Amino acid sequence: MAELKLGKYTVETGEDGYMTNPDQWNKEIAEEIAKQENIKELTPDHWNVIEFLQKDYKEKGSIPTIRRLKKVGGIDTKELYKLFPEGPVKKAARIAGLPKPKSCV
Amino acid sequence: MKNLVILGAGTAGTVMANHLVKKLSVKEWQITVIDQDPRHFYQPGFLFIPFDMYNEKQVTREKASFIPKKCNFILSEVDNIDAEKNVVNIKSGKKKINYDILIIATGSRIVPEEVEGLAGSSYYKNIFDFYTIDGAVKLRQFLQTFTKGKLVLNIAEIPIKCPVAPLEFVFLADWFFTKKGVRENIDLTFVTPLSDAFTKEKTAAVLSTLLNHKNINIVTDFSISKVDSDEKQIVSFDEKNVEYDLLVTIPTNMGSSVIERSGLGDDLEFVPTHRSTLQSKEHDNIFVIGDATDLPTSKAGSVAHFEAEILTENILRYINNLELKEEYDGHANCFIESGFGKGFLIDFNYDVEPVPGKFPFPVIGPMSLLKESKLNHWGKLAFRWIYWYVMLKGLPIPGITATMSTKGKQID
Numbered sequence: 001m002a003e004l005k006l007g008k009y010t011v012e013t014g015e016d017g018y019m020t021n022p023d024q025w026n027k028e029i030a031e032e033i034a035k036q037e038n039i040k041e042l043t044p045d046h047w048n049v050i051e052f053l054q055k056d057y058k059e060k061g062s063i064p065t066i067r068r069l070k071k072v073g074g075i076d077t078k079e080l081y082k083l084f085p086e087g088p089v090k091k092a093a094r095i096a097g098l099p100k101p102k103s104c105v
Numbered sequence: 106m107k108n109l110v111i112l113g114a115g116t117a118g119t120v121m122a123n124h125l126v127k128k129l130s131v132k133e134w135q136i137t138v139i140d141q142d143p144r145h146f147y148q149p150g151f152l153f154i155p156f157d158m159y160n161e162k163q164v165t166r167e168k169a170s171f172i173p174k175k176c177n178f179i180l181s182e183v184d185n186i187d188a189e190k191n192v193v194n195i196k197s198g199k200k201k202i203n204y205d206i207l208i209i210a211t212g213s214r215i216v217p218e219e220v221e222g223l224a225g226s227s228y229y230k231n232i233f234d235f236y237t238i239d240g241a242v243k244l245r246q247f248l249q250t251f252t253k254g255k256l257v258l259n260i261a262e263i264p265i266k267c268p269v270a271p272l273e274f275v276f277l278a279d280w281f282f283t284k285k286g287v288r289e290n291i292d293l294t295f296v297t298p299l300s301d302a303f304t305k306e307k308t309a310a311v312l313s314t315l316l317n318h319k320n321i322n323i324v325t326d327f328s329i330s331k332v333d334s335d336e337k338q339i340v341s342f343d344e345k346n347v348e349y350d351l352l353v354t355i356p357t358n359m360g361s362s363v364i365e366r367s368g369l370g371d372d373l374e375f376v377p378t379h380r381s382t383l384q385s386k387e388h389d390n391i392f393v394i395g396d397a398t399d400l401p402t403s404k405a406g407s408v409a410h411f412e413a414e415i416l417t418e419n420i421l422r423y424i425n426n427l428e429l430k431e432e433y434d435g436h437a438n439c440f441i442e443s444g445f446g447k448g449f450l451i452d453f454n455y456d457v458e459p460v461p462g463k464f465p466f467p468v469i470g471p472m473s474l475l476k477e478s479k480l481n482h483w484g485k486l487a488f489r490w491i492y493w494y495v496m497l498k499g500l501p502i503p504g505i506t507a508t509m510s511t512k513g514k515q516i517d
């Protein structure tokens with residue numbers, strides 16, 4: 001268990017830097033995490049991805065894959081990589097205050 | 106008379122038929138097994154075909170010979186499953202088959218069409234898979250004259266069956282080209298969508314060191330967007346590219362098309378399955394085993410073998426209206442060929458990643474876990490015989506239990 005200072009907030013995170021208490025999440029915190037991930041500004045397109053992740057996680061209990069983002073969320077994969085370069089789901093999930101996606105075996 | 110129907114007579118379906126025929130009364134139950142292909146392949150052997158270590162004959166047997174005589178074996182493609190009506194529709198004779206209990210064991214298959222440009226005219230020219238008998242045989246032909254250039258192995262997407270097979274391929278390729286005396290003219294590169302050589306941390310560390318030692322390049326976090334076969338390069342979604350002369354691909358793995366036609370699958374047509382009972386999440390009288398499930402463990406023959414023991418017990422419980430046993434723990438056990446006559450062995454489950462130690466018996470082993478040894482290589486080769494003569498018949502393998510044991514393991 002660790003703590004992370006983000007602007008005026010302090011949030012609980014795991015050792016991997018992902019938030020562990022979803023109640024602490026808010027949009028300002030998301031903006032701060034985004035900066036740490038080298039994303040200067042969260043545009044409506046970013047929010048579209050973040051909100052889909054949150055909604056799908058709530059319904060399914062797991063972080064959607066790139067394939068699912070495309071198939072169910074209608075998010076083009078190339079676009080996704082432009083929004084969240086290098087490991088988009090990992091980054092977007094962290095910004096969305098969700099756990100680190102588990103890669104399966 | 107009641108009907109138990111098994112779809113798919115690969116590893117999992119065959120083992121289930123052999124288990125159940127011993128447990129169910131022939132007066133009460135008719136067991137029907139359906140498969141579209143008369144040939145049973147020992148798929149782990151596909152890895153060795155490109156390097157001329159095994160031939161087609163050694164990995165192929167007649168399916169019917171492994172199905173118990175008391176079962177009704179039908180050779181046909183299954184068109185769809187109507188889970189509301191408890192009916193399976195098969196293509197041959199357009200017949201309907203009713204079931205009281207259904208076991209889905211239709212495995213997983215590669216779908217090259219999922220990646221733009223992959224299934225084009227270069228497929229089987231300088232692009233090959235080795236997850237099918239055709240791919241493995243054609244790749245063997247190609248390798249006979251391939252003496253210089255860039256060999257790239259790419260995993261398109263995960264999960265894939267036998268997640269260690271791509272690594273084994275590059276290890277064996279290194280050995281193969283060394284024996285031919287052309288290794289220095291060949292550039293070997295392993296390109297993966299993962300952030301490391303393997304999904305499990307400790308194993309990844311050991312295998313990365315080995316790749317390095319063998320002078321095999323690794324490119325991680327590469328999510329393939331397309332194959333540009335004119336320029337001979339693979340391109341990622343974030344526009345990185347890797348050039349090849351020979352591309353060995355592990356295309357997207359998906360569940361059988363019958364799952365799609367029946368509307369029973371997830372995004373990759375794997376069937377949502379309860380992780381410890383193996384019952385389908387949507388239908389109480391449907392059970393799922395082997396590569397066809399969506400479970401977060403390896404898609405491997407050993408997994409099918411372990412699951413079969415627990416599933417047999419649960420089918421009997423289901424028939425007798427008893428609560429199902431929540432027993433399956435994700436146990437998997439895989440040999441990893443590392444070339445030059447050596448290999449590794451890993452043993453793990455949903456919660457415990459592979460660690461060093463001795464297997465299957467503490468201290469005496471004789472196999473070493475997560476450590477390279479000659480014996481592990483011989484173990485892998487012996488496994489073909491165990492597969493045909495012990496495993497498919499549903500017989501126990503001495504010292505190896507369905508759930509994972511931590512005996513003899515160095516767990517921190």
Ligand SMILES: Cc1cc2nc3c(=O)[nH]c(=O)nc-3n(C[C@H](O)[C@H](O)[C@H](O)COP(=O)(O)OP(=O)(O)OC[C@H]3O[C@@H](n4cnc5c(N)ncnc54)[C@H](O)[C@@H]3O)c2cc1C
Binds near residue numbers: 139
């Ligand atoms: C290259 C390679 C190396 C491997 N190495 C290892 C290893 O070292 N160790 C290990 O444990 N595992 C290994 N495996 C994995 C192992 O082979 C599989 O996990 C195992 O065979 C899974 O069994 P299954 O019964 O679920 O699927 P399968 O054995 O693939 O059987 C599925 C069956 O369903 C049938 N089927 C599918 N759809 C239909 C339909 N619509 N109608 C009728 N029939 C249908 C198919 O014809 C097939 O016979 C390897 C696999 C490959 C490809």
